Amino acid sequence: MAKDFFIPLQGALNLKTMKLYIVANRLPVKVQEDAGGNFSFERSEGGLATGLSSLDSEMETHWVGWPGIFVEDPGQREAITAELEKLNFHPVFLNEAQIQNYYEGYSNNTIWPLCHYFYSYIVYDADYWAAYKEVNELFCTEVTARINPGDIAWVHDYQLMLLPRMIREKVQDLSIGYFHHIPFPSYELFRVLPERAELLQGLLGADLIAFHTHGYMRHFISTIERVMGLGVMLDRFLHGNRFVYVDVLPMGINYDLYNQAILKPSVQEKALAFRKNYGEHKLILSVDRLDYSKGILHRLKGFARFLEQHPEYREKVSLVMIVVPSRDNVEMYAKLKRHIDELIGSINGMFSTINWTPVFYFYHSLPFEELVALYHIADVALVSPLRDGMNLVAKEYVAAKRDNSGVLILSEMAGASAELSAAIIINPNDINQISDSLLTALEMPVEDQLAKLRRMQILVSRHTVHRWAEDFMDKLRHIRHVNIENHKKRLMGQTAERLRRFYNKSKKRLFILDYDGTLSAFFQLPEDARPTEAILNTLKLLSSDERNKVIISSGRDHETLDRWLGHLPLDMAAEHGVFFKEDGVWSKNEDNRKVWDAEILKILQTFIDKTPGSRLEIKETALVWHYRNVDAWLAGLREQQLLNLLIEPCARQKLQIMRGNKILEIKSPIFTKGTAAKRFLKKDKYDFVLAMGDDTTDEDTFRALPKTAHTIRIGSVSEVARYYLYKQNEVLPFLEFLLDKSGTKKL
Ligand code: GDG
Numbered sequence: 123m124a125k126d127f128f129i130p131l132q133g134a135l136n137l138k139t140m141k142l143y144i145v146a147n148r149l150p151v152k153v154q155e156d157a158g159g160n161f162s163f164e165r166s167e168g169g170l171a172t173g174l175s176s177l178d179s180e181m182e183t184h185w186v187g188w189p190g191i192f193v194e195d196p197g198q199r200e201a202i203t204a205e206l207e208k209l210n211f212h213p214v215f216l217n218e219a220q221i222q223n224y225y226e227g228y229s230n231n232t233i234w235p236l237c238h239y240f241y242s243y244i245v246y247d248a249d250y251w252a253a254y255k256e257v258n259e260l261f262c263t264e265v266t267a268r269i270n271p272g273d274i275a276w277v278h279d280y281q282l283m284l285l286p287r288m289i290r291e292k293v294q295d296l297s298i299g300y301f302h303h304i305p306f307p308s309y310e311l312f313r314v315l316p317e318r319a320e321l322l323q324g325l326l327g328a329d330l331i332a333f334h335t336h337g338y339m340r341h342f343i344s345t346i347e348r349v350m351g352l353g354v355m356l357d358r359f360l361h362g363n364r365f366v367y368v369d370v371l372p373m374g375i376n377y378d379l380y381n382q383a384i385l386k387p388s389v390q391e392k393a394l395a396f397r398k399n400y401g402e403h404k405l406i407l408s409v410d411r412l413d414y415s416k417g418i419l420h421r422l423k424g425f426a427r428f429l430e431q432h433p434e435y436r437e438k439v440s441l442v443m444i445v446v447p448s449r450d451n452v453e454m455y456a457k458l459k460r461h462i463d464e465l466i467g468s469i470n471g472m473f474s475t476i477n478w479t480p481v482f483y484f485y486h487s488l489p490f491e492e493l494v495a496l497y498h499i500a501d502v503a504l505v506s507p508l509r510d511g512m513n514l515v516a517k518e519y520v521a522a523k524r525d526n527s528g529v530l531i532l533s534e535m536a537g538a539s540a541e542l543s544a545a546i547i548i549n550p551n552d553i554n555q556i557s558d559s560l561l562t563a564l565e566m567p568v569e570d571q572l573a574k575l576r577r578m579q580i581l582v583s584r585h586t587v588h589r590w591a592e593d594f595m596d597k598l599r600h601i602r603h604v605n606i607e608n609h610k611k612r613l614m615g616q617t618a619e620r621l622r623r624f625y626n627k628s629k630k631r632l633f634i635l636d637y638d639g640t641l642s643a644f645f646q647l648p649e650d651a652r653p654t655e656a657i658l659n660t661l662k663l664l665s666s667d668e669r670n671k672v673i674i675s676s677g678r679d680h681e682t683l684d685r686w687l688g689h690l691p692l693d694m695a696a697e698h699g700v701f702f703k704e705d706g707v708w709s710k711n712e713d714n715r716k717v718w719d720a721e722i723l724k725i726l727q728t729f730i731d732k733t734p735g736s737r738l739e740i741k742e743t744a745l746v747w748h749y750r751n752v753d754a755w756l757a758g759l760r761e762q763q764l765l766n767l768l769i770e771p772c773a774r775q776k777l778q779i780m781r782g783n784k785i786l787e788i789k790s791p792i793f794t795k796g797t798a799a800k801r802f803l804k805k806d807k808y809d810f811v812l813a814m815g816d817d818t819t820d821e822d823t824f825r826a827l828p829k830t831a832h833t834i835r836i837g838s839v840s841e842v843a844r845y846y847l848y849k850q851n852e853v854l855p856f857l858e859f860l861l862d863k864s865g866t867k868k869l
Contacts, residue, residue, distance in 0.1 A: 223253030287327030392495035407500035424556025628810030639816035699798030796822030
């Protein structure tokens with residue numbers, strides 16, 4: 123069993139003493155060495171750093187990351203570390219080979235193209251993977267050297283996907299969050315990765331895994347279900363003793379910074395100067411890092427198509443294209459850069475006039491003030507990535523407009539399009555649509571522009587990066603609380619000891635035990651779940667104590683139960699309480715209604731035919747559609763379709779449709795495991811009642827019992843049960859523990 127199955131969660135958060143560790147590939151600092159070998163340090167305030175700087179000031183915040191400089195000399199490393207520690211920054215020094223293989227390699231040549239749907243660009247290389255693991259370990263060493271129980275680690279992005287689990291295995295009782303800044307691709311794509319399971323295991327070390335959009339969240343959940351075989355309950359799944367939550371938390375920007383920038387005289391000056399330089403031309407602006415995911419070539423082609431199709435706009439509109447240099451020492455990027463240069467050359471060559479340049483191209487980054495001045499004056503922002511996790515430029519443009527008019531054209535493939543629906547949304551692969559959208563934008567009446575901008579400004583101003591960071595931390599706190607509460611319910615250690623003490627003290631005890639998924643594991647075929655020697659022995663031992671009354675309460679048919687367990691001194695309830703066995707005699711609760719008609723049976727037969735792996739069980743009093751062996755997605759679809767079709771005929775027959783553990787059962791509503799439990803309870807006076815079950819049908823049992831009963835849900839935490847056991851294979855050991863006369867057995 124993995125270590126993190128037994129992490130004690132100790133208590134609520136104490137903001138005064140706890141610390142937050144933000145772990146990201148890069149520290150928000152620029153370290154430079156001058157000719158004399160001296161180092162200078164300049165803080166770089168990216169979106170992440172500003173967002174997190176505003177977090178609860180009571181909480182001490184630390185950063186762990188690569189300082190962005192190669193330093194081998196131990197003395198120099200020490201000097202840099204000492205300087206950075208003053209800022210609560212903790213450097214992870216990497217050498218060139220590590221950056222080559224971990225960062226450029228596995229992160230940017232394997233995961234990046236995979237997550238951006240550039241399947242054919244994915245490079246598989248054993249050295250990349252080895253370095254990725256090695257560097258994640260280095261980050262882990264740095265974090266765990268200082269983090270303490272009760273602290274929070276917030277891990278960022280695809281370079282560090284193994285880290286949450288690594289940290290959790292080393293330090294117990296932490297809250298760990300992970301934010302994925304880039305898209306999470308469909309399972310069909312993610313599954314191609316040889317290391318898919320390791321990466322997911324790595325992420326599962328976190329308590330919260332968050333994405334920019336519900337699309338990415340959906341892909342992640344389906345990948346977790348399919349690759350890891352975990353059952354997801356809407357937005358969470360039980361992993362060891364913790365619930366891991368998945369959520370959508372779209373990142374925002376520092377709204378005021380962009381919105382108020384134009385109030386600064388220095389920015390106004392820049393804006394005026396730009397306006398003067400570009401004359402009366404309308405300006406279309408694009409800003410990206412050099413990357414194939416940004417759709418730069420498509421965008422240029424779209425602009426050229428626009429000039430071809432709308433000659434009336436020649437000499438009236440220019441595209442200002444800022445491309446921030448990135449990785450152009452890598453051949454694929456150098457090639458992209460050459461293509462961009464050539465295409466811009468050819469567009470300008472073809473359309474330029476003495477008075478007009480169609481494309482102004484900057485292959486360098488601009489100072490912040492120039493960037494916001496451009497945002498402010500640009501008539502159109504053309505943000506057309508082929509894939510982009512979020513794209514903050516779109517939000518910055520909207521914010522920087524203030525009262526100015528302007529139109530945002532936004533790719534539907536950018537995460538930002540999920541929020542900025544008032545933009546002109548385009549498919550960035552469609553060159554004609556880019557051209558058409560430019561016309562729409564340039565001809566949009568000013569009042570429409572302002573109205574749309576206003577709508578987007580309201581949204582962007584509310585969902586700021588500060589709020590994003592706060593929401594993330596709030597959610598983490600909530601999860602911690604939930605996990606602490608659930609942990610108290612886990613039947614192990616002292617909780618189990620206490621229960622054993624109650625057991626030993628009591629004189630008259632009632633046990634109500636479910637069979638499938640509780641005493642027995644699940645099998646592909648229900649008939650394979652016949653009792654093992656271990657089950658039989660435990661039941662014998664349990665019922666051999668004359669103070670114990672043991673009842674098996676199952677949804678199974680009574681013939682099977684009797685065949686399997688009839689020779690033991692047990693009472694039973696079968697088919698959810700329709701049949702019951704007391705003192706060795708079976709009886710049936712009479713219910714004269716018809717259990718099903720031809721229509722219901724026909725619907726079920728049709729669904730069996732079209733759902734590979736599903737099967738129909740016909741009991742004397744119920745029909746059961748089993749879907750344990752059906753693909754998770756198909757099962758969900760068919761279950762919903764079946765429910766929709768069955769509602770009417772079942773209502774007519776006054777039948778209940780009951781959702782169980784991978785089953786849908788059609789039965790009389792009168793008898794349940796709850797009615798069976800009440801019946802058995804009434805027969806005597808018990809001072810110890812214990813019930814175990816894995817399923818929603820067992821919750822009927824739990825509800826029917828007095829509050830003092832020891833109700834135990836198997837495989838999941840339940841609001842109705844007082845305790846839970848993590849897995850079915852803990853059931854027999856628990857019963858043996860309870861029966862252990864020596865009292866030395868531990869759980
Ligand atoms: C990841 C995801 C997701 C750009 N050029 C200049 C400049 N910038 C600034 C922009 C903006 C940032 O760089 C780029 O924003 P992105 O949204 O593209 O973010 P990335 O960090 O590249 O990437 C992305 C993001 O994480 C956040 O989760 O949105 O999808 O790929 O802030 O303003 N800044 C200055 N001069 C420039 O020339 N000063």
